[in-house]
Amino acid sequence: MTYETILFEQSDGIARITLNRPDRLNSFTRAMHSELRDCLQKLGDSRVVVLTGAGRGFCAGQDLNDRAVAPGEAVDLGETVEESWNPLIRxxxxxxxxVIARVNGVAAGAGANIALACDLVIAGKSAKFIQSFSALGLIPDSGGSWHLPRLVGQARALGxxxxxxxxxxxxxxxxxxxWKAVDDELLDSEVDAVATKLASLPPLGLAAIKxxxxxxxxxxxxEELDLQRDEMRRLGFTHDYREGVAAFLEKRSPTFTGK
Known part of the structure; x- marks a missing residue:
């Protein structure tokens, strides 16, 4: 599939996805949702995903122009959330x-909450996170009202x-x-280093941790203790665990296969 609103490349176990509407701060349209959904189904043997935005911003959330609604006209926002945003966050x-969010600039509204839905967020120091919903009389969707209080507590989430x-x-x-804020000029090298490290680790273990x-x-x-016991038992029987122990004892670099 040829994508018009995103860029997608895979190499060395890393899938890199770039939201590519820089003239609109990478705000989402139905087409972008569709293309990203398709892309995330084609990760194959990639072991880590890097999600970022083209140009000067990460993502400004929903492109309000995409709805083609006249000023003052009603629109069913719940339909948009159910059809597009909720499936993406899930x-x-x-x-x-x-999934690493490489936040290279403003992340606003649903764009901020897409970043927070990722497993690691690494941002350039010039980046900003904006919960811009209250100005429109809305609530933080795309997982925002769930992630915010769990990450920063109720007081800061409300603020x-x-x-x-x-x-x-x-x-x-x-x-x-x-996870981390770095100087803008170091953002690429930091994200690449973390992605490369994750791609080199046992994928079954990373999936279990996540x-x-x-x-x-x-x-x-x-219940957590019982689950930990069960997962340690399961992972202890994998080839990757045996390879990791053998490599450590033999003082060599391990080769993990995801088995």
């Missing part, structure tokens, strides 16, 4: 591969959502909203 959460004030990347990292941490909110401590 897909990012359920992918076996770790960000109610005021819509931009949050600088360094402050976002200080608050624990994102799943168990993302779902831990729904379990008690006793």
């Amino acid at each position: 897909t990012l959460a359920e992918l076996q591969q770790p 960000l959502a109610l005021t819509g004030e931009p949050l600088a990347a360094e402050k976002a990292a200080e608050w624990g909203l994102i 799943k168990i941490i993302r779902t831990s909110w729904s379990r008690s401590l006793d």
Whole structure:
């Protein structure tokens, strides 16, 4: 499939997806949702995904022009959320591969919440995260109302959502909203280093880490301990675990196959 609104490339176990509507700050249209959905189904043997935006921004959320609604006219936003945004957030959460958001500029509205739905967020220091919903009388969708309080606590989540004030990347990292903020000129090298490292690690273990941490909110401590036992048993019988131990003892680099 030839994509018109995204760029997609795969090499060395890394799938790189770029939202490619820089003239509209990579805001989403139905076409972009469709292309991204197709792309995420074609990851093949890629072991890590990097999601970013072209140009000076990461993503400005929904392209309001795409709805072609006249001023003052009503529109069913729930339909848009159900059809496009919710499936995307669920897909990012359920992918076996770790997903890195490379935030190179403004991430606003649903664009900010797409980044927060990824597993690791690495941002340039000039980047900003904006919960821009309150200005339109809306709520933080695309997982925003779920991720925000879990990442930064209720007080800060309410502050960000109610005021819509931009949050600088360094402050976002200080608050624990994102993994790391780096100098803009170091963003590519940092993301590449993390992606390369993840691509070299045992994929079954990474998938298990992602799943168990993302779902831990729904379990008690006793249930978590039982699940940890079961997962350690399962992973301990994999070829990759045996290879990792052998490589450590033999003082060589391991070769993981995902088996």
